[in-house]
Amino acid sequence: MFSDIVHQQSVVRTLQRSLETGRLAHASLFVGSSSVEMEEMVIALAQTLHCENPPARSEKSGLPLDACGKCRNCNLIAERKHPDVQWIYPESKIRIITTEQIRKLIASSHLKSISGDYEISVICSADRLNTQAANAFLKTLEEPVPGKIFILLTHDAQKIIPTILSRCRRIIFEGINRSSIDTETRNWLWLFAQTAASSESGLLSRYTLLAPMVEKLAGLKQNIETELRNESPLSKYTDVENSTIERWEKELQAAIASEYRKQRAEMLAAIELWLRDIWMIKVSNQFPEDSYFPDLKAYSEMIASHISEKQARENLKTVSSTMKILDSNVQEELILEVFLLKLAL
Numbered sequence: 001m002f003s004d005i006v007h008q009q010s011v012v013r014t015l016q017r018s019l020e021t022g023r024l025a026h027a028s029l030f031v032g033s034s035s036v037e038m039e040e041m042v043i044a045l046a047q048t049l050h051c052e053n054p055p056a057r058s059e060k061s062g063l064p065l066d067a068c069g070k071c072r073n074c075n076l077i078a079e080r081k082h083p084d085v086q087w088i089y090p091e092s093k094i095r096i097i098t099t100e101q102i103r104k105l106i107a108s109s110h111l112k113s114i115s116g117d118y119e120i121s122v123i124c125s126a127d128r129l130n131t132q133a134a135n136a137f138l139k140t141l142e143e144p145v146p147g148k149i150f151i152l153l154t155h156d157a158q159k160i161i162p163t164i165l166s167r168c169r170r171i172i173f174e175g176i177n178r179s180s181i182d183t184e185t186r187n188w189l190w191l192f193a194q195t196a197a198s199s200e201s202g203l204l205s206r207y208t209l210l211a212p213m214v215e216k217l218a219g220l221k222q223n224i225e226t227e228l229r230n231e232s233p234l235s236k237y238t239d240v241e242n243s244t245i246e247r248w249e250k251e252l253q254a255a256i257a258s259e260y261r262k263q264r265a266e267m268l269a270a271i272e273l274w275l276r277d278i279w280m281i282k283v284s285n286q287f288p289e290d291s292y293f294p295d296l297k298a299y300s301e302m303i304a305s306h307i308s309e310k311q312a313r314e315n316l317k318t319v320s321s322t323m324k325i326l327d328s329n330v331q332e333e334l335i336l337e338v339f340l341l342k343l344a345l
């Protein structure tokens with residue numbers, strides 16, 4: 001369901017807007033670096049369209065805006081066993097989606113949907129459609145049938161043949177900027193992950209993570225303060241009025257506070273990215289292909305082995321809510337303590 005999705009909020013908003021207005025594209029192309037994230041989004045959309053107890057409905061279109069995640073249809077879709085949601089993967093030895101696969105899909109898409117109003121066909125790695133298969137598929141895309149939805153997934157839109165590309169609504173998933181994590185933060189995260197993976201699970205061990213975190217933040221603050229004070233006019237001019245000095249001092253403090261908030265958010269963002277790896281291991285049973293921390297693989301897998309998929313997802317929610325609370329609250333250490341106690345590691 002959409003409310004469970006932590007990342008890719010702008011994609012969630014786009015899809016919910018389409019439901020709100022009743023203008024769901026009959027063919028969409030999801031473009032993103034992570035198959036897991038794209039497939040999760042397809043499941044949320046399919047659940048929403050088939051949910052037996054949707055928590056919210058659009059007044060305008062009458063369509064549901066999210067799914068309950070608990071009913072029979074929601075469960076069948078999450079397990080990829082729902083008859084109205086078909087998944088196509090490259091199957092042949094050379095990892096190509098064959099004409100045969102597409103023919104079957106088209107044939108079944110002419111039948112009436114089995115239980116719901118919507119029938120969704122998902123083509124994973126759509127860039128692996130061979131030319132013949134793509135041409136067979138093109139006709140279907142050109143003649144939309146009400147209630148039939150096609151969703152194509154790819155890492156690279158440029159590899160999709162233009163005639164197909166032009167018939168799909170493109171939905172771009174945000175990538176994460178690798179370069180935004182500096183070496184120092186990476187090194188620190190390595191230690192943090194090592195501590196988390198090697199300590200016994202339990203409350204006491206969670207406290208062992210607090211110290212490195214508080215220490216890291218103190219270091220950040222110190223560096224920012226030194227650097228910005230050196231750049232400030234306060235360090236260059238002494239023969240000025242008191243009121244000017246006061247103003248400069250105020251400006252300096254504001255600049256320090258704002259830079260500190262920014263760097264603290266970057267630290268948490270790095271933790272969030274690492275927790276995303278752990279969640280991906282739980283969802284797909286393998287280390288993510290687009291991991292930002294391949295060097296942390298051993299630790300990530302160790303933690304993934306003793307927490308549940310639900311806990312891994314909760315971890316992601318905990319980081320985002322902590323980031324929000326930190327921005328509006330001064331009791332930093334207390335908030336971080338609560339944060340660490342909530343994490344399942």
Ligand SMILES: [Zn+2]
Pocket residue numbers: 047050051052053054067068069070071072073074
């Ligand atoms: Zn449901």
